[in-house]
Amino acid sequence: MSRHRLRRAGAFLILGMAWAQVPGLEPLPIALPKPLFEGTPANLKVANLEKPLGKPRPPFLAPAGTTNVARARPVSSVAEPTVGELEMITDGNKAGTDGTFVELGPGVQAVTIDLKQKCTIYAVAIWHYHKQARVYSDVVVQAADDPDFLTSLRTVFNNDHDNTAGLGIGKDLNYIETNEGKLIEAKGAIGRYVRLYTNGNDTNALNHYVEVEVYGKPAQ
């Protein structure tokens, strides 16, 4: 393990311990869908790929009362889906089987969730497509106060390492889709709208969403 990774792991450990000791923190009640494939794929040739944990993800602690504020909230996109309906992204069905995901055309595509009120966001959980061990490109997650994402824009995740999507260079790692989804720490970002970008995946140029959960509380 590199010195950088050791330092990072240590930081997470300390942070985790600190959170665990803070009163009022509770694990997020994230329900996982059934796995649709087994094992870790060996032949993924994707740069900057996060190493799979090899075990279940540890619980994520958030302030008590944190809920999925995206559930059944309206979702919009510039391009119409080619498969499925946008509302499937927040309908609570994470099965990932045919008929439970939305497909958007090739290239950079974004979906925007209107949380209907300004929220303090602690985490965003994303299931793009977990029937296959895929890696989606240029995953960017932003929160903002306005639908045009002009005011108080915060980027909570960005693994576009070469600014392909035009949203700036991100330092987050690429990751493999599984039934656990990707849990992104949003560090209390405040916003009413959450926008998620992708730019195809390592299997094809299309973009998919099974479910997105935004864990937060109405902002004070």
Added chain:
Amino acid sequence: MKKILWILAICSPALAQQPATTFEEALAKVAAYEPGADQKPIADLRRLVQTGSSSPERASQMEQGLLKALETATLSGKEQVCRQLSIAGSGASVPALAKMLGAAETADTARYALERIPGPAVNQALRDMLPKTSGMAQIGIVNTLGARKDAGASSALRGLVAGSDPMAAAAAAAALGQIADAAALAAVRLKTSGALRAEVDEAYLHAAEQMAAKGDKKGALAIYKELSASSEPEITRIAALAGAASCGGKDAVPILAAAMKGSEPKVQAQAIRQLGAIPGAEVTTMLGQSVAGMDTMGKIRVLTALAERGDKAALPVMLNATRDNAAPVRVVAFQGLGKIGDASVVVLLAETAARGNAEQAAARDFSALRTGGFPNERQLGPAAGLTEDVVARESLHRLRGAEIDKAIVAAIGTASPDAKMELIAAAAARAISAATPVLLANATDSNRDIRRAALRALRDTAGPSDVPGLIDLVVKSQGADRTEAGRVLASALRRSDKAPISPVMSAYQSASDADLRGSLLSVLGQAGRDESLPVLRAAAKDSTPEIRRGAILALSDWPNPTPMPDLLAAARSDSNPACQILALQGYIKMIALPDSRTPAVTVKMLADAMSLAKRADEKKAVLSQVQRFNTPEALALAESAARDPEVASEAQAAVAQIERRLTPRKQ
């Protein structure tokens, strides 16, 4: 290749000059033939015999020559000569060939010729040899008598069936089958048992088949009836039922009906399958009446056969089966309704499909299900996915006929909410354009799920003539429904040039509500019709920022770069900072649209955009596009941006990319 062609060119005149081989020359060589020798004389002899046998006189000459050669030929030569005798031979060849039947090494060769030579002399010779031979030689003769369908050999063959050699007995039974001597077989089969009985039965079936082929269908049917009796082995009965249906048609119905009532599943399945293929109302009635007395599998088989027949007379039976106690029977019945149902079953199918939803919803945590009007029940059913609700839905979508469409449209108005959702989904799946008015009415229903289902269905049903109705829907809707209604309207406009855009422009002009005006501008942008550009351009200069915003977003959605100057102007001079940014974002997005510009022109446009960008976000968007060009101008633009700390990383990445492509690679 060239070499081969040269050799051929040189050799071909020499070959052409070679004298043709005569029959006698070829025959002499063939008579002396040994395995591994030159095959050309064999081919020559075959050709000469085939050509010569068209003339009786020449054929007779050749036959004499062949018979003479047979006397002295080698064993392999005899084989070749006999092959030619099978073509040129006649009764005159029989004595010589019959003599060969007695010797084990020549018996097969002789039979090859005898089997093909016509005439009663051959049959008599074979019959004469039958008692003089045994073992494989005798079996060979039996086979040849069967192949020649020699009825005169029946008596001898019958004796062999009853004899002590089981192999000869089986061969004799098969030969009797080929001869189609049903009487002989009928007589012997009762005296046989075990493996030989199976051989005799097969021969008996073969005999029946031949009798049917010759027109004796009554005789054949009698045999099939005899062989389909419950006392017969299962495999024989199954074959007999197929034969009966094939030759008897309606006359076979009593035989098949009797077998259908039996307890052996495979026999019953065969009987029902064969009955299902026999046309006629009386067969449908008989099949329908049989359902009541059957077990679950029997019912499933009969219902499947009735559905495959497509006879609507079976509809009452099918409807009755939808109330059967056994779920698999109900599933098959609902499937059957999709094939033979009429307008009267529409509501039943919709209610069944909807009832499944309700049951599933009650049984599970609703949060785990899809919502919004198109619940995907298939995934909720058992592994096979065949539940009543699923098949009822499929049948509702599959039923054909204009009256079905009418019934669906009529039922939408009166159905319960769950059934209504199913009917709306069916209208969409069947693209019933006549459903559009009722869907428009339901798109403003107080039930959110019905509203959303109707809006989605309108995408598949709405046509050019529905534009006014869709505009009205956009006007009446609110929030997400209005957005969805706008998409439906834009989709209808995009699908057909005949769909008029002017009513949308008029609606925009007369609207006072800013949100509505914004939605209509968005529709104009998504539709992308040139005639609406003046309206959007005017809106981009409106005094109200919300309208300008709507117009800028609509222009940014335009399918081609035409509105780029308008967006650039707004990015430069709009008094509202948000509108400026949105216009610049739209302009940058449009630069990426396909166009015939030169790279230099595009990079200049990007430079213009960069000069207008005040925020890092737009600068990053520009740099994302700059890095795709391999021009010095693109490199200069990226290098210049690298001095801006806000976007230094992105600019440096762009510089590195462009330089890498501009630098010639080392060989």
